[in-house]
Amino acid sequence: MREIDDAIERADREAFTRQPPKTLKGRINYLLRQLGTARAVAAELGITADSVNRYRRGARKHPPRNIVLKIEEAVLSRWQPQVRKRRHQQAATTGMTVETRARFGYTAPIGTTDDGRFRRLTVRLPGSYAQRLFEARGAGADDQEMRGIIADGFRTIYFQDGGVRAPGLSDVEINDIDYLDLDY
Numbered sequence: 498m499r500e501i502d503d504a505i506e507r508a509d510r511e512a513f514t515r516q517p518p519k520t521l522k523g524r525i526n527y528l529l530r531q532l533g534t535a536r537a538v539a540a541e542l543g544i545t546a547d548s549v550n551r552y553r554r555g556a557r558k559h560p561p562r563n564i565v566l567k568i569e570e571a572v573l574s575r576w577q578p579q580v581r582k583r584r585h586q587q588a589a590t591t592g593m594t595v596e597t598r599a600r601f602g603y604t605a606p607i608g609t610t611d612d613g614r615f616r617r618l619t620v621r622l623p624g625s626y627a628q629r630l631f632e633a634r635g636a637g638a639d640d641q642e643m644r645g646i647i648a649d650g651f652r653t654i655y656f657q658d659g660g661v662r663a664p665g666l667s668d669v670e671i672n673d674i675d676y677l678d679l680d681y
Contacts, residue, residue, distance in 0.1 A: 500674045501643040505634060508593075508679040509581045510573060517576045521560065524572045525552045531575050542567045588681030589628040594621050595647055596680070600673040615673070618655060626650040627681060644671045 518524045528538045535546040535553070542549070544564060551557040560568070596619040629646050652669035 499640055500677050501630075501640050501647065502634065504677045504679045505630070506574070508681060509584060510576075511680075512580050512584045513577055514580055515577070517572050521552055521558060521565070521568070522555055524568050525549060527572055528568070528575075529553065538571075541571055584681060585627075585631045589624045589631065591681070592622055592624045593627045593630075593679055593681035594619060595650070595677065597671070597677040598675040599671045599677065601648075601651070602670045602672060615675075618651065620651055620655045622647070622650040622654060647671060 518527050525538070528541070529535065529549075532538050532541060535549040538549045539546040542564060548557070548560075552560065598615060598617040600615050626646060626649070630643055633643055633646060648669045648671045651671070656669060
């Protein structure tokens with residue numbers, strides 16, 4: 498249930514200007530530079546410091562698949578922080594595009610339908626929503642809170658067309674996300 502966080506991570510990775518290390522030894526060395534000690538890297542990966550040092554030296558070249566995935570994720574989540582920061586600042590001024598297929602539910606006035614249904618939407622949200630999303634993520638918000646920010650943007654921009662239609666519509670919710678992609 499980390500759809501929003503994963504979408505932000507995928508969008509950030511599209512902006513990399515250089516490729517992250519490909520080899521196990523290169524990835525371990527990068528993590529050692531970022532985290533400082535083999536003990537810190539081991540704590541991050543859930544392995545022993547001795548294993549980290551064996552991977553660094555090349556004494557052990559084929560870790561279990563789950564460890565390979567943890568190493569890859571740890572490297573990619575730290576790779577090129579300045580590029581990520583610059584992209585987030587750009588999105589906060591120019592906005593971001595959200596493409597999703599999800600079930601949208603909403604609260605509407607009596608006499609209108611409020612049945613949730615699947616919709617495939619591609620909506621360009623203003624920079625203020627991107628800024629709120631990145632600030633919430635930085636503050637450790639859970640996926641539900643970040644969904645609320647995107648749902649609020651959809652309510653204003655898509656469902657209410659910037660305040661032109663559906664003035665009584667409130668509390669749009671995003672449920673059952675099939676996929677969600679961000680571009681900024």
